[in-house]
Amino acid sequence: xxxPLEPVNRQVFAFNIWLDDNxxxxxxxxxRRNVPEFFQDRIRDFFENYKSPVTFANDVLQxxxxxxxxxxxxxxxxxxxxxxxxxxxxxxxxLKRHKEDFGQTLAVWGMPEGPYLMLPLLGPSNPxxxxxxxxxxxxxxxxxxxxxxxxxxxxYVGDAIFWIDVRARNIENLDDVRKNSLDxxxxxRSLYRQYRQSEILNGxxxxxxxxxxDE
Amino acid sequence: MPNPFSRRxxxxxxxxxxxxxxxLPAPARAAGEAEAAKVVESMANTVLKILADKSASRxxxxxxxxxxxxxxxxxxxxxxxxxxxxWNDASPAQRDGYLAVFRQYIVKTYVVQLSxxxxxxxxxxxxxxxGEGAVVHTMVSSPSGGNPVDIxxxxxxxxxxxxxxxxxxxxxxxxxTQRNExxxxxxxxxxxxxxxxxxxxxxxxxxxxx
Numbered sequence: 009x010x011x012p013l014e015p016v017n018r019q020v021f022a023f024n025i026w027l028d029d030n031x032x033x034x035x036x037x038x039x040r041r042n043v044p045e046f047f048q049d050r051i052r053d054f055f056e057n058y059k060s061p062v063t064f065a066n067d068v069l070q071x072x073x074x075x076x077x078x079x080x081x082x083x084x085x086x087x088x089x090x091x092x093x094x095x096x097x098x099x100x101x102x103l104k105r106h107k108e109d110f111g112q113t114l115a116v117w118g119m120p121e122g123p124y125l126m127l128p129l130l131g132p133s134n135p136x137x138x139x140x141x142x143x144x145x146x147x148x149x150x151x152x153x154x155x156x157x158x159x160x161x162x163x164y165v166g167d168a169i170f171w172i173d174v175r176a177r178n179i180e181n182l183d184d185v186r187k188n189s190l191d192x193x194x195x196x197r198s199l200y201r202q203y204r205q206s207e208i209l210n211g212x213x214x215x216x217x218x219x220x221x222d223e
Numbered sequence: 224m225p226n227p228f229s230r231r232x233x234x235x236x237x238x239x240x241x242x243x244x245x246x247l248p249a250p251a252r253a254a255g256e257a258e259a260a261k262v263v264e265s266m267a268n269t270v271l272k273i274l275a276d277k278s279a280s281r282x283x284x285x286x287x288x289x290x291x292x293x294x295x296x297x298x299x300x301x302x303x304x305x306x307x308x309x310w311n312d313a314s315p316a317q318r319d320g321y322l323a324v325f326r327q328y329i330v331k332t333y334v335v336q337l338s339x340x341x342x343x344x345x346x347x348x349x350x351x352x353x354g355e356g357a358v359v360h361t362m363v364s365s366p367s368g369g370n371p372v373d374i375x376x377x378x379x380x381x382x383x384x385x386x387x388x389x390x391x392x393x394x395x396x397x398x399x400t401q402r403n404e405x406x407x408x409x410x411x412x413x414x415x416x417x418x419x420x421x422x423x424x425x426x427x428x429x430x431x432x433x
Contacts, residue, residue: 194407198400212394
């Protein structure tokens with residue numbers, strides 16, 4: 009495990025749990041309880057569509073032109089027929105959503121992930137994904153279309169809503185990991201690495217050892 | 224220029240080898256794959272039946288899950304894998320103690336995880352060769368909608384039957400996650416297997432109280 013900053017990371021993790029227990033999760037629970045499922049889905053579809061130019065750019069940077077065309081087609085269909093992205097019309101016709109970010113692009117280009125990092129509020133990461141996150145924030149074309157003050161406010165509010173929606177969809181999953189794990193920090197570290205590896209491989213199963221095969 | 228005779232021999236030999244590879248292992252492989260799919264399917268149906276019976280007590284459920292686990296999972300091999308290199312240094316008593324508490328822990332966590340399910344649809348979508356065994360691809364979809372969950376079962380022939388060695392949920396290997404986690408637990412406790420055994424016992428007791 010490449011985690012030389014583990015003592016600091018564990019402290020940040022404890023802070024994140026505290027923040028989640030006292031602010032984020034209660035808001036996510038309230039959101040799920042009070043916002044009808046129909047609107048939750050519209051919120052998710054809207055933001056996924058809105059953020060998809062970033063996926064498109066990274067499809068191209070990874071020379072995945074078929075997937076880039078898919079992302080572009082989805083964007084046009086959903087923006088027009090899906091009323092500005094509120095409905096994932098393309099998905100209903102079998103054109104499934106996929107996500108790319110610059111962290112994945114850097115991985116495809118051969119950059120190693122580097123040491124594990126636990127970021128305050130943002131959660132598990134590594135230097136490669138931090139670099140990706142920064143690059144992606146500049147890559148969003150919408151930021152160049154609006155005056156910066158409008159843009160900044162919209163980004164913060166929009167991101168907050170988007171992440172509350174994501175958190176609300178994972179309440180039971182995270183509760184289970186926490187309840188069942190002996191070491192929540194180590195479990196999340198392993199899960200994050202495997203999850204990113206699977207994303208980098210575009211959903212293919214990363215090759216992991218099968219118990220007993222090495223004997 | 225290579226000698227044409229030796230080349231012919233080479234071609235003949237490699238064709239024979241190819242034919243042997245293509246013909247001989249294939250039926251055996253296919254039979255293994257079919258059996259793997261059958262094992263997963265019957266296991267899933269049993270689990271869904273247990274879950275559907277809402278009147279069953281938790282003890283009764285745990286008993287049934289333990290039976291399914293012992294029958295269909297290669298628990299000793301999984302346990303050895305999740306302990307990593309520490310297995311080699313462990314004494315026979317430590318290995319036995321670990322294996323016993325690992326079994327309990329797995330059953331409890333599965334019961335906790337599965338108890339929130341109801342009315343799920345389970346479907347085998349594909350079976351393929353996987354190293355020396357097979358991998359069975361399944362999809363579990365919930366009646367309330369949402370994205371179906373992709374679960375792969377990696378199986379190996381063990382003692383004359385196909386048994387599960389790893390469950391891969393949405394591309395995340397459960398065996399590997401546990402191995403990583405257990406390594407960290409041991410590291411936090413002076414690299415001691417006894418420390419891990421104690422942590423597992425505490426967790427089992429904690430899950431019992433809930």
